[in-house]
Amino acid sequence: MDGRRRNPYQLTDETPVYVISIAAQLSGLHPQTLRQYDRLGLVSPDRTAGRGRRYSARDIELLRTVQQLSQDEGINLAGIKRIIELENQVTALQQRVAELSAAVDGAAVAMQQREAQVHASYRRDLVPYQDVQQTGALMVWRPKPKPKP
Numbered sequence: 221m222d223g224r225r226r227n228p229y230q231l232t233d234e235t236p237v238y239v240i241s242i243a244a245q246l247s248g249l250h251p252q253t254l255r256q257y258d259r260l261g262l263v264s265p266d267r268t269a270g271r272g273r274r275y276s277a278r279d280i281e282l283l284r285t286v287q288q289l290s291q292d293e294g295i296n297l298a299g300i301k302r303i304i305e306l307e308n309q310v311t312a313l314q315q316r317v318a319e320l321s322a323a324v325d326g327a328a329v330a331m332q333q334r335e336a337q338v339h340a341s342y343r344r345d346l347v348p349y350q351d352v353q354q355t356g357a358l359m360v361w362r363p364k365p366k367p368k369p
Contacts, residue, residue: 236266236274243275247283
């Protein structure tokens with residue numbers, strides 16, 4: 221959660237509101253098919269205190285996806301279950317990458333601020349050292365002749 225209080229009456233895609241008969245109508249499937257998918261772990265709706273199934277809008281979308289993969293693509297239910305698991309894993313990894321990316325960005329900003337503090341603390345009364353360039357020239361010292369008396 222982002223720190224704000226959520227309205228308990230506000231519906232989201234994850235809010236379990238549909239009984240099995242309505243979920244079956246919305247998904248275009250038979251209620252027995254929904255029960256079978258639940259037993260196989262393809263779509264697991266929330267349960268009421270009396271153990272009745274309650275489907276969310278996300279569950280219904282997942283039911284439609286399962287039906288499409290099964291009917292149109294010819295994928296068996298075990299394959300569909302694996303696809304759903306992998307998609308969930310990809311989603312979780314994408315969220316983790318976003319979290320880590322935000323942490324790296326925050327660390328970079330903190331490092332830049334610290335670097336600016338260090339540069340601001342330099343003493344300004346010192347003369348910067350400049351390296352004298354070496355040349356290949358040879359200088360010969362000859363003493364001046366002494367004046368004759």
